[in-house]
Amino acid sequence: RDSFSTLRTQGGISGFVRPDESEHDSFYEGHAGTSVSQAAGIAAANTARGSKNFAVAVIGDGSFGNGMVYEALDHAGSTRSRLIIILNDNEMSISKNVGSMAGAFSKLRNRPIYHNTKDAIGNFILKIPFCGKRIYEFLYRIKEKIKRRVYKGNVFTSLGFNYLGPVDGHDVVAMENLFKIAQGYRKPSVVHVVTVKGKGYNYAESRPNDYHGVSPFDADEGIKENCISFSKVAGDTLCRLARENKKICAVTAAMGIGTGLENFSKQFKDRFFDVGIAEQHAVTFSAGLARGGMVPFFAVYSSFLQRGYDQVLHDAAIANLPLKLLVDRAGFVGEDGETHQGLFDVSFLSAIPNMKIYSPYCYKELEACISQTANNDELCAIRYPRGSEKANYSGQISGEYSIIGN
Numbered sequence: 001r002d003s004f005s006t007l008r009t010q011g012g013i014s015g016f017v018r019p020d021e022s023e024h025d026s027f028y029e030g031h032a033g034t035s036v037s038q039a040a041g042i043a044a045a046n047t048a049r050g051s052k053n054f055a056v057a058v059i060g061d062g063s064f065g066n067g068m069v070y071e072a073l074d075h076a077g078s079t080r081s082r083l084i085i086i087l088n089d090n091e092m093s094i095s096k097n098v099g100s101m102a103g104a105f106s107k108l109r110n111r112p113i114y115h116n117t118k119d120a121i122g123n124f125i126l127k128i129p130f131c132g133k134r135i136y137e138f139l140y141r142i143k144e145k146i147k148r149r150v151y152k153g154n155v156f157t158s159l160g161f162n163y164l165g166p167v168d169g170h171d172v173v174a175m176e177n178l179f180k181i182a183q184g185y186r187k188p189s190v191v192h193v194v195t196v197k198g199k200g201y202n203y204a205e206s207r208p209n210d211y212h213g214v215s216p217f218d219a220d221e222g223i224k225e226n227c228i229s230f231s232k233v234a235g236d237t238l239c240r241l242a243r244e245n246k247k248i249c250a251v252t253a254a255m256g257i258g259t260g261l262e263n264f265s266k267q268f269k270d271r272f273f274d275v276g277i278a279e280q281h282a283v284t285f286s287a288g289l290a291r292g293g294m295v296p297f298f299a300v301y302s303s304f305l306q307r308g309y310d311q312v313l314h315d316a317a318i319a320n321l322p323l324k325l326l327v328d329r330a331g332f333v334g335e336d337g338e339t340h341q342g343l344f345d346v347s348f349l350s351a352i353p354n355m356k357i358y359s360p361y362c363y364k365e366l367e368a369c370i371s372q373t374a375n376n377d378e379l380c381a382i383r384y385p386r387g388s389e390k391a392n393y394s395g396q397i398s399g400e401y402s403i404i405g406n
Contacts, residue, residue, distance in 0.1 A: 008335035008336070008337070009335065014337045015213070015335065015336065015337060016028075016029055016030040016337055016339055017029045018337075026038065026042065028338070028339060029339065030303075030336075030337060030338075030339025030340055031303070031304065031307065031339060032060070032062065032063040032066050032277045033059075033063045033064075033065075033066025033067075033068045033069045033277060034068060035057040035058060035059045035063075036057045036059060036068075036069055036072035036073060036076065036085055037068060037071070037072040038057065039055040039056060039057035039083055039085070040055070040057075040072055040075065040076040040079075040081065040083055042055040043055035043076075043079075043081035043082055043083040043188075044079070044081055046081070046082060047080075047081055047082070052082065053082065054082045054083070054084055054183060055081070055082065055083050055084075056083075056084045056085075056086060057083070057084070057085045057086065058086045058088060059085065059086070059087060059088065060087075060088045060089075060090065061087060061088065061089040061090065061091065062254060062276070062277060063277055064087075064276075065253075065254060065275070065276025065277045065278050066276075066277045066278055067278055067280060067281065073156075073159050073161070074159060076161075076188050077156075077159035077160030077161050077187075077188060078160055079187075079188065080186060080187055081188060082183075082188075083188040083189075084179065084182045084183075084188070084189050084190075084191060085161070085188065085189070085190045085191070086190075086191050086193060087165075087190055087191065087192045087193065088169065088193055088195055089166065089169075089192060089193065089194050089195065090169075090194070090195045090196060090197040090208075091197075122136060122140075122174065122177065123173060123174065125139070126173075126177065136177065137181060137184070140181060156190045160187065160188070161187070161188050161189060161190045162182065162185045162187060162188070162189040162190070163189075163190050163192065164178045164181060164182055164189055164190065164191045164192065165178060165190075165191055165192030165193060165194075166192045166193070166194045167191070167192065167193050167194070168193070168194060169193035169194055169195035170195060170196070170199060175191070175193060178191050179191060197211075198211055201219075203222035203223070207222075207223075209257050210223050211223065213336070215335075227388055228388055228389075229260070229386075229387060229388050230260075230328070230363070230366060230384040230385060230386070230387065230388070230389070231258065231259050231260035231299075231328055231386075232260045233260070233363045233366055233367065234259070234260050234299065234326055234328070234366060234370065234382075234384065235259070235260030235261050235262070235263055235264055235299075236260070236263070237366070237367045237370045237371065238250055238261070238264050238297060238370065239263055239264050239267055239268075241370065241371060241374050242264065242267070242268050242271065245295065245374060245375075246271075247293065247294045247295045248271065248294075248295045248297065248374060249271045249272070249273065249286075249289055249294050249295065249296045249297065250264045250265075250268070250271065250272050250273070250296075250297050250299065251273045251274075251275065251282055251285065251286050251289070251296055251297065251298040251299070252272075252273070252274050252275070252282070252298075252299055252300070253274075253275055253276065253277055253278055253279045253281075253282045253300060253304065254274060254275075254276050254277045255299070255300065255301065255304075255328075256272075256274055258301070258328070259299035259300070259301070259326065259328050260299070260328075261299055271294075273285070273289075279300060279304050279305065279307040279308040280307060280308050280310070280311050282298055282300065282308065283298060283308035283311035283312055283315065283316065283323070284311045284315045284316075286298045286316075286323050287311070287315045287316045287319070287321050287323055290316070290321040290322050290323050291319075291321060295322065295324070295374060296323055296324065297324045297325075297326050297370075297374075298323065298324070298325055298326065299326040299328060300325065300326070300327065300328065301327075301328050301329040301340070301342065302327050302328065302329050302330045302331075302341075302342025302343075302344070302345045302383065303329065303333075303339065303340045303341060303342055303344075305325065305327060305345060306344060306345075306348070309348055312325070312349070312352060312355075313352050316379055317352045317353050317354050317355060317379055318353075320354045320379055321379060322376070322377040322378060322379060323379055324370075324373050324374070324380055324381075324382070325349075325380065325381040325382065326370075326382055326384075327342070327345050327381050327382065327383035327384070328384065328386070329342045329385070329386045330342040330345055330359075330383035330384055330385055331343065331383075331385050332385075333386050334386070342383070342385075342386075345381065345383055346359075346383070349381050354378075354379050355379055355380065355381065356378050356379070356380040356381070357380070357381050357383065358373070358380060358381070358382045358383070359382075359383050359384075360382065360384055362389050363389050366382070366384055369382045370382060
């Protein structure tokens with residue numbers, strides 16, 4: 001707490017969990033979709049050691065677009081381990097959630113008035129002297145049995161978990177009651193809590209996209225308009241090229257705004273694909289677009305591309321498909337910490353057959369690289385840094401291009 005003013009500064013504390021900073025951090029963590037696997041492993045270790053401790057994974061609903069989560073659920077649901085998964089459902093990852101799982105969670109939330117009434121009745125019962133807690137637990141188990149009969153379960157119960165919730169994630173008492181119930185089961189449980197991203201700060205509640213990961217700003221006035229960046233130039237260039245070439249597509253893994261594709265998503269809805277936090281699927285999906293005759297550009301942060309390495313090698317490079325990787329946040333990324341540094345893409349991409357790597361150093365070269373690669377059949381990666389060029393940017397650069405190196 002004393003060091004919080006140093007957050008995300010040189011020599012200061014991290015914006016992500018780090019075991020060397022806190023005994024409560026189990027892993028160095030900065031990427032989505034890993035907590036269930038980690039907690040399942042800890043739970044298995046507890047069982048092997050004879051410990052009766054519970055392992056608890058906290059995971060956002062946006063992370064459920066990541067395939068690793070389902071691998072973990074498939075395995076953990078078949079065990080009798082002391083595992084509790086807290087699903088923090090705020091309908092957001094970095095951008096608004098997409099996909100069928102987001103729709104499934106929406107159905108689970110049902111109507112807020114129902115949950116508010118349910119929580120109020122539950123809190124009233126718990127206040128009954130001596131026997132309130134027992135009555136609450138008894139009624140809750142009866143309700144769950146009836147619900148399972150009527151609704152035939154959900155994705156979690158189908159995988160072997162007890163499903164508890166949804167519950168107001170800002171009601172501490174209600175959440176504690178569900179956690180205690182979860183501890184009474186002899187198999188893993190999922191506790192579904194519904195929260196508001198940015199709760200308590202009006203700017204963040206109304207514009208959650210802009211407040212996912214922020215640089216310093218005036219809290220009273222909120223974040224000002226974003227400045228021109230390499231990401232925006234990449235997105236603007238794709239928009240311009242897509243008007244002329246109907247085959248150009250843009251793919252993102254829940255990072256449409258972060259990678260500068262917001263305008264593309266509005267102007268070319270039928271050629272914009274947000275696959276959720278699923279980098280592996282995004283690469284192979286893009287390879288499928290290329291095989292189908294389209295010109296896909298997959299815009300992804302350098303450190304997130306690490307998660308799709310096998311797919312780049314196996315599904316794109318071997319067939320020499322003309323997939324274009326827009327590798328954002330390449331090189332040093334500063335305050336995002338070691339889990340987000342884009343320091344490894346050159347090393348792992350340069351080892352891949354048929355891969356060409358471009359490293360434009362200014363906006364004009366970035367536009368030139370994207371323009372040139374859009375018109376050829378090569379597999380390539382165009383890597384560029386986070387931040388802005390010092391020179392002014394007009395939003396349109398025309399003329400003949402020459403690539404300095406590749």
